[in-house]
Amino acid sequence: MTRRLPGLLLLTGAAVLASFLASHALPGDPVLLMVEGRAADPEMIRRLREDAGLDQPLAVQFLNYALDLLLGDLGQSLRYGGVPVTALLGDALPVTLGLMAGAAALALPLGLALGLAAADVRRAWPGTALTIGSVLVLSAPPLALATWLMLAGSGTAPWAVAALALPAAAMIARLTRTQVMEVLGRDFIRTARAKGLGRAALLLRHALPNALVPLAAAVGSVAGTILTTTAAVETVFALPGIGRLTVQAVLARDHTVAGAAVLVFVLLQVAISLTAEMLIGLTDPRLRDDGLRDDGKPS
Amino acid sequence: MPLPTLLRALLTLLAITAGVCGAALPAMAGTLRASLSDDLTTIDPFVFPGLVSSGVLRQVYEGFTAIDSAGNAVPALATRWETPDGGRSWRFTLRPDARFHSGRPFTAADVLWTWEHHLTRKPQPGYSAFYLRGVEGAAALQQGTAAALSGVTIPDPHTLVVRLTEPDALFPLYPFLFVDRGMEAEFGPAWHERASGGTGPFRLASWRRGESVRLEAHAAYWGGAPAVDAVSLAVLPDPNTLLARYDAGDLDVAPLPDNAVRTVVRQPRYDGQIKAFARAQVRYLALNQDLYPPFRDRRVREAVGLALDRVATVNGLHAGRAALTNGFVTPGLDGYQPDAVPPAPFDPGRAKALLAEAGHAGGRGLPPLQIAGGPNVREEATYFAAQLTAVLGIPVGVRIQERAAFVAAINEGREALFINGWTADFPDPMDQLATQWHSASPTNRTHWRNPDFDRLMEQARGLADPVARNALYREAEALLREQAVGLPLPVPQFVALVRPGVTGLVIRPDGTTDYHAARLP
Secondary structure (H helix, E strand, O other), X not given: OHHHHHHHHHHHHHHHHHHHHHHHHOXXXXXXXXXXXXXXOHHHHHHHHHHOOOOOXXXXXXXXXHHHHHOOXXXXXXXXXXXXXXXXXXXXXXXXXXXXXXHHHHHHHHHHHHHHHHOOOOOOHHHHHHHHHHHHHHHOOHHHHHHHHHXXXXXXXXXXXXXXXXXXXXXXXXXXXXXXXXXXXXXXXXXXXHOOOOHHHXXXXXXXXXXXXXXXXXXXXXXXXXXXXXXXXXXXHOOOOHHHHHHHHHHOOOHHHHHHHHHHHHHHHHHHHHHHHHHHHHHOHHHOOOOOOOOOOOO | OOOOHHHHHHHHHHHHHHOOOOOOOOOOOOEEEEEEOOOOOOOOOOOOOOHHHHHHHHHHOOXXXXXXXXXXXXXXXXXXXXXXXXXXXXXXXXXXXOEOOOOOEXXXXXXXXXXXXXXXXXXXXXXXXXXXXXXXXXXXXXXXXXXXXXXXXXXXXXXXXXXXXXXXXXXXXXXXXXXXXXXXXXXXXXXXXXXXXXXXXXXXXXXXXXXXXXXXXXXXXXXXXXXXXXXXEEEOOOHHHHHHHHHOOOOOEEEOOHHHHHHHHOOHHHOOOEEEEOOOEEEEXXXXXXXXXXXXXXXXXXXXXXXXXXXXXXXXXXXXXXXXXXXXXXXXXXXXXXXXXXXXXXXXHHHHHHHHHOOOHHHOOOOOXXXXXXXXXXXXXXXXXXXXXXXXXXXXXXXXXXXXXXXXXXXXXXXXXXXXXXXXXXXXXXXXXXXXXXXXXXXXXXXXOOHHHHHHHHHHHOOOOHHHHHHHHHHHHHHHHHXXXXXXXXXXXXXXXXXXXXXXXXXXXXXXXXXXXXXXX
């Protein structure tokens, strides 16, 4: 993990630079958007731009921004009239984290239950239903799915959690089904069955624990899916999280906030990846990066 | 005291599971529940507010005058304003019984403190600094060469005399927000985050960024305590979400975005719940003669006007909730004169004839055009483009850009034909005429220049008598019409869904909602 730190820092820096430059590359002037053409003469606009540092060449602006970032200063929001970006992130981050936690808490049991039900080889329809349902959920654009659920649930927040959780649950269910069916075909399951073990016990005591190992490996991509869907869900449900803050910042050409919000997304994604790796290490000792290799054979 | 992020995330999660997060504001007795189309950008009355912020700030802070529901200037914190010298100096008699939310009395010293703070605050000039440019000594104070605003004298606590460098008949109408001068001493420079510093009918109780604003009634308001105890405003930018929340019974009032009006008013389930109010907005199809040389011929400009069926858009696009004018000053504004000239009817035959007269029969020699606009005019632009294509004989396309890109394009003079609009900030036609057409105005986006028009505007600024001023405005309007500088478009009304039993709610022509007289069932 420590060996990858320089690479992660480089990636984070590149992402922030890209978002800062992308925000500047868009046509539109944050100061003109801020005053909305009201009560503003060219002299006042000039002073406002000067105060925001927008009169400097782009390279100078970016260097100042990058230096401040390294010193831990995320700057001030143009759109919110000089409010520190950290205050905006401090307001928005808990909303997004709360949403993600709620979505994960809903998606995991739901996905596991659906996956187990669909792994039933005696009946074909649960598997078919899961395949069709998951394809629908995963192929629908997040914005469309969120809008549909918002209208179905009168825009109440629990439905926002559902909009985040459904795609994740679909991913978990498909993985669970594949893994459980694979485990059910192994020799030790046949032995257990021959000993007269019931179907429920087989599934819950033998098949599921064995299937959880590859599932842990997929935690990163499931959490990543939840994270990238937050912007659409927060926008549609009018929830003031990081996703909506980012969208609003880009629309208002609020360069500092747009850059910082992307930074937060990158850091969250990195945290998710590292957590996923740790989980894999915990569930499958063979994959631990400790220089020792266990071939998994009984001694 | 900010909560640790983890704890707040947990609280959010709990709130979500309880289903009371986001826009679902818990209803309390006496609380009117309404919405905002966007988040506030500030609650600091010295910072440039966006339109949404200014709508909220005007519930909390007041100026000398206000706009009533008919668009007239009415007394607010000044009961009288007089000028002995044609607008060069103004004597304001201030309301003796006005009290700030802190309980302190409002006096002339608060006006002076507010103004001086606008001119000296760091890191940028305050919002009203623009309106103070003409006050004697403002420049010196702003540049740091003077310690006080020399153009203001205070004969007694409720009288204020202002001297200007040039006559300005409109000075009493400017949308000032006067602030309690004791706030900074009591709470420090970020006082506005901790307390409410105005005299308005509501005190600002809380602002949860991106989520909601809560206003609480100011019982000692000089105009009488509001009928409701509080107003909660949920930030709901998406029209689908707004309607879903209204349908779920979470809102008493839902102001509709323009592009949602047509579908909503035609739904029988909303019968009796739709309220419409005049909007002091001027809208026009702008023609940039610098960029598109054929527009320099008045006959071509006139032909474009005759090719548009504006009546159809009133009934179709706006579902009848729009005013059709042929002027450059709109109804819902003090000084508006019902138009003497009826709008030119849709007349493609005459449009084609004029085009032929100008040497462009069937569109010959006319470069292709595009109607540009923001996302809110997509349908209108598409409809007009089809009509112009049929009449002009050249393909007219549509270029819809998101707002920031569109504003940048018209500011830089990169659009030849575009839909533009302007909602008045203060109740005088000057705000719609000079801002859009004076050659020195930064918001003159057609870049049309006419010394006669400029002169009329400058003369009007020095006429304190509204009747004399309006005569000049009519002359200026006639000039704009005669020159066909732009084509007036129907002005949509402000439309809101209001729950049955909720009464007294008014949206003023400047877009500010008046919650003062609103009553719950």
